[in-house]
Amino acid sequence: MGETTGKKIPFGMAVLPLLVMIAVMAVTIVKFEGSPHVPLITGTIVSAFIAWRYGFKWNDIEEGFYKGIRLALPAILIIIMVGLTIGAWIGGGIVATMIYYGLKLITPSMFLVSICVISAIVTLAIGSSWSTMGTIGVAGMGIGISMGIPDPMVAGAIISGAYFGDKMSPLSDTTNLAAGITGTDLFEHIRHMFYTTIPALVIAVLAYWIMGRQFGSSALDNENITEVMKVLSESFVISPWLLLVPVLVIFLVAKKVPALPALAAGVVLGWLCHIFVQSGSVGDAVNTLQGGFSIESGNGLVDDLFNRGGIDDMMYTVSLTIVAMTFGGVMEQTGMLKAIVDQILKLARSARSLVATTVLSSFFTNIAAAEQYISILLPGRMYAQAYKDKNLQSKNLSRALEDGGTVTSVFVPWNTCAVFIFSTLAVHPFEYAPYAILNFTVPILAIIFALLGYKITLMSDKERKEMEANDQKAS
Numbered sequence: 001m002g003e004t005t006g007k008k009i010p011f012g013m014a015v016l017p018l019l020v021m022i023a024v025m026a027v028t029i030v031k032f033e034g035s036p037h038v039p040l041i042t043g044t045i046v047s048a049f050i051a052w053r054y055g056f057k058w059n060d061i062e063e064g065f066y067k068g069i070r071l072a073l074p075a076i077l078i079i080i081m082v083g084l085t086i087g088a089w090i091g092g093g094i095v096a097t098m099i100y101y102g103l104k105l106i107t108p109s110m111f112l113v114s115i116c117v118i119s120a121i122v123t124l125a126i127g128s129s130w131s132t133m134g135t136i137g138v139a140g141m142g143i144g145i146s147m148g149i150p151d152p153m154v155a156g157a158i159i160s161g162a163y164f165g166d167k168m169s170p171l172s173d174t175t176n177l178a179a180g181i182t183g184t185d186l187f188e189h190i191r192h193m194f195y196t197t198i199p200a201l202v203i204a205v206l207a208y209w210i211m212g213r214q215f216g217s218s219a220l221d222n223e224n225i226t227e228v229m230k231v232l233s234e235s236f237v238i239s240p241w242l243l244l245v246p247v248l249v250i251f252l253v254a255k256k257v258p259a260l261p262a263l264a265a266g267v268v269l270g271w272l273c274h275i276f277v278q279s280g281s282v283g284d285a286v287n288t289l290q291g292g293f294s295i296e297s298g299n300g301l302v303d304d305l306f307n308r309g310g311i312d313d314m315m316y317t318v319s320l321t322i323v324a325m326t327f328g329g330v331m332e333q334t335g336m337l338k339a340i341v342d343q344i345l346k347l348a349r350s351a352r353s354l355v356a357t358t359v360l361s362s363f364f365t366n367i368a369a370a371e372q373y374i375s376i377l378l379p380g381r382m383y384a385q386a387y388k389d390k391n392l393q394s395k396n397l398s399r400a401l402e403d404g405g406t407v408t409s410v411f412v413p414w415n416t417c418a419v420f421i422f423s424t425l426a427v428h429p430f431e432y433a434p435y436a437i438l439n440f441t442v443p444i445l446a447i448i449f450a451l452l453g454y455k456i457t458l459m460s461d462k463e464r465k466e467m468e469a470n471d472q473k474a475s
Helices: 018-032 037-053 057-090 094-103 108-126 129-134 136-146 151-168 173-182 186-215 225-233 242-255 259-276 282-291 301-307 312-334 336-347 351-369 372-382 384-389 394-411 416-425 430-436 437-453 461-474
Strands: none
Touching: 018 037, 018 173, 018 312, 037 057, 037 301, 037 336, 037 416, 037 461, 057 108, 057 173, 057 259, 057 312, 057 461, 094 108, 094 151, 094 225, 094 259, 094 282, 094 312, 094 430, 108 129, 108 136, 108 186, 129 136, 129 151, 129 416, 136 151, 136 186, 136 225, 136 301, 136 416, 151 173, 151 186, 151 394, 151 416, 151 430, 151 437, 173 186, 173 312, 173 372, 173 394, 186 259, 186 394, 186 437, 225 336, 242 259, 259 282, 301 461, 312 336, 336 351, 336 372, 351 372, 351 394, 351 437, 372 394, 384 394, 394 416, 394 437
């Protein structure tokens, strides 16, 4: 934490800024439908005031702000690159091609499996579960209901697929946040999530296949999907050759190329496709990288899905990251986080129980703070030092944050994710919860694997020395 001038802050006062932030967050998000920025700033003000009352100088408090922001800079760079990638891939017709061929997977006898897989493919392509649920999900609800499939069942399949893609896509903001906030390489983080997320998807798909067999004889009204495919083919040049761009990025990842260069290659190729394949002007292609892609196809689903991307589209996430890390920075700098963590860690004496505790903490943060990002950011900072002390690689923490935070947000009715789903798919969280199979299977598997010690990775002596050297430079 570095040398500071204040006295040790007791647990009761240390937890007060967190409680105030949660209370303001609940009122702001649930009652006023606002964003979490102001509640986090309120918590920062309260924590700074308490620190001042306990003798901390303003320089110490201010340094906490800056230290928190510095820790977030790698994540911010990746998030900006993700915005560039989304804009370039939409403008280049790459996303349209992936969605077009993905929609062809729908068949009457395998609808639940198909809509789950399609939702996963689309979210992997664009990195946003909300965009997928608000577009492909809406179409899928209409088709599923017309086939006589209960709407909670359809919603659950859509949510499972969308959140699989949200966890595993290098374009996902939550995936980048979890990796960046813990100092984990993005693709190493994704690879480590395979162990909990892939089995959960297999279980979900098998369950949807069993559930869907009773609807196999229903007629498929695919008018909505046909219309979307028609608009895509009229608005973009659809070619399987465009799939070589994401394949190349995957190849670079497999060769362990760092995230920024790998994504940069995808941006350049997508930008070139925008000009030479989609016949866009150089000016349009450049502006898409900044302000996102713009289309007026006349089809609301297509327009909602494709009017996005670019650097500007990422500024909400960037600003939220900065504000959250300012709050976390002063809490850490003044010892308040340590006072809270010391109490929690009395329940987590081993590395295995620490991972399980992290998963549960992220879920309860979803309940308390009503915001998916906070369920990653706050526990991520709270437990960072504990993982180092127990010689655990940072990818254990980043995976636990996603296993407990990203996927469980859909089960809390007042959480922003559940509110969005209810307003979009018109199904209450308590109704679709039993069918969002991947979302509750992931944390269950994560806790079981943690307690068994399965795929809990320790630092080597070399990694330990590198970590200590980096910590020394940071301080």
